[in-house]
Amino acid sequence: MTPDIKIRVADLNFAYRDRTILRDVSLEFAENTITALTGSSGAGKSTFLMTLNRLWENISDAKMQGTVEIKLQDRFRDIYAADLAVTELRKMVAMVFQVPNPLPMSIRKNIAFPLKLSGERNRESVDQKIEQALKMANLWDEVKDRLNEDARNLSGGQQQRLCIARALVLEPEVLLLDEPTSSLDQASTAVIEELLLKLKDRLTILIVSHHPEQVDRIADKIIQFGDSGIVSTG
Numbered sequence: 001m002t003p004d005i006k007i008r009v010a011d012l013n014f015a016y017r018d019r020t021i022l023r024d025v026s027l028e029f030a031e032n033t034i035t036a037l038t039g040s041s042g043a044g045k046s047t048f049l050m051t052l053n054r055l056w057e058n059i060s061d062a063k064m065q066g067t068v069e070i071k072l073q074d075r076f077r078d079i080y081a082a083d084l085a086v087t088e089l090r091k092m093v094a095m096v097f098q099v100p101n102p103l104p105m106s107i108r109k110n111i112a113f114p115l116k117l118s119g120e121r122n123r124e125s126v127d128q129k130i131e132q133a134l135k136m137a138n139l140w141d142e143v144k145d146r147l148n149e150d151a152r153n154l155s156g157g158q159q160q161r162l163c164i165a166r167a168l169v170l171e172p173e174v175l176l177l178d179e180p181t182s183s184l185d186q187a188s189t190a191v192i193e194e195l196l197l198k199l200k201d202r203l204t205i206l207i208v209s210h211h212p213e214q215v216d217r218i219a220d221k222i223i224q225f226g227d228s229g230i231v232s233t234g
């Protein structure tokens with residue numbers, strides 16, 4: 001059976017100033033899969049991820065051409081079209097970064113933060129969603145009795161799962177992860193890999209990874225980046 005396509009990228013070109021980073025990239029990503037983006041340093045993997053949630057747009061002198069369509073709420077949307085606000089896009093296409101970046105506030109408030117920004121006011125519903133997100137991120141059992149503690153007291157691996165919970169709380173459809181385990185030890189890395197394998201049942205996941213063993217363990221598909229774009233897919 002052909003898998004359903006979630007993301008279609010066509011004729012993508014990207015440059016910082018006059019330096020082309022991605023050239024004529026056309027790719028499709030299937031729903032409920034994990035795709036690993038690998039390749040040499042500076043090849044454009046992070047840049048590619050940023051074209052999927054428009055995160056590059058505030059970088060001066062950066063320029064993109066081409067189209068990115070993502071199936072959101074069951075219909076393909078051009079994510080650069082004027083009728084899709086970037087705030088709406090990022091609720092559905094969430095991102096987690098290399099170094100865990102908890103906000104300087106409690107565990108509870110970290111997860112409540114995106115809900116607050118999106119206008120959620122009902123305390124009961126906020127609490128429910130916090131619990132659900134922390135459970136999805138396999139963190140609930142470890143923090144349920146210390147939700148009011150500063151999130152920065154958590155271990156590195158727990159902080160990264162907190163950031164994943166924060167990314168999940170608005171129930172996104174796509175999760176972008178930029179080397180999410182590179183600052184973590186082996187045990188925390190294993191916990192996050194297991195978590196991603198579980199999450200792909202409900203999300204489409206793209207992960208930048210430099211570790212071939214990690215890619216072998218979790219990826220359904222691999223995209224190898226070389227100079228000026230993609231060199232191979234498999």
Ligand SMILES: Nc1ncnc2c1ncn2[C@@H]1O[C@H](COP(=O)(O)OP(=O)(O)OP(=O)(O)O)[C@@H](O)[C@H]1O
Nearest residue numbers: 016017021040041042043044045046047048059225
């Ligand atoms: N804001 C920027 N302005 C100018 N050049 C940039 C900017 N951000 C990245 N670059 C350059 O674009 C190229 C691609 O960077 P990018 O971070 O996308 O690569 P990457 O494959 O993710 O690398 P790494 O594996 O080291 O994280 C690099 O040469 C980088 O120096």
